[in-house]
Amino acid sequence: MNYSSWRRLRVRLALALALWPSSLLAGDSTLVPSTANNQVPFSFVQMCDTQLGMGGYEHDIMTFKLAVKKINAINPDFVVICGDLVQNANDKSFADFKAIKAGFKLPCHCAAGNHDVGNKPTDKSLKRYREIIGKDYYAFENKGITFVVANTQLWKAPLVGESEKHDAWFKKTLAAAKAKNSPVVVVVHYPLFTKKPDEKEHYYNLPQPKRQEILDLCEKHGVVAFLAGHTHTQITNTYQGIQLVNGETTSKNNDNRPMGFRLWNVDKQNELRHQFIKLDPIEIGPP
């Protein structure tokens, strides 16, 4: 299947999904085909807002440890954490986060959240994050799929000297993936929108015109999924065939969802499906 017919198929499927009853869409799995070729199947995990200190420091430490244990047992190729690693960014919380993260027996890729680098990131907050946690924007490839980890704080509250560089990198990275015909999964903290692409700016989305610019770039460059956290509410949207998914946290969920994470599977036909994996309350035990 060539690129334009694949694109048309994706748009048709997105329309079909949009017409489905919302009860079906609220389930665990969404299906959006990508390039139909011989993809090597694999799985990865999307964690959101480990946010040590939001649901109670000891609680969040315990649930993060349980998630690490459970993810190691599932043994996906890697895990991504969609930002807000900690509630209050300081030496202790970052050290505690890193100590638990070190328990992963597989690669763990982190995105920076507003609690990690500040609602308005500064040179100082970015420097601290980069020194302690690592890069705040980067890309990696897994079995032909490009994962682009971006720093949405630099879109939400632009910082002179940083946001321009980040934007140029984002465009260049998407263009490089497209040139290789590699489908892209974007991993970030802020979702682009929560209900509608043209909704007004609020605490849980990104401002215009940046939001539309990113949506257009994603559409143009073969982005198949856009994974975010921040909302503490499970949200599944689609935009031009792109799956936009906010997962459950391990700290505190505002929609009464259980603690847990999303397990994504990429199959031979390059279809991406995700399902919720709950942290069993029995595992958590009595308080």
Ligand SMILES: [Zn+2]
């Ligand atoms: Zn957040």
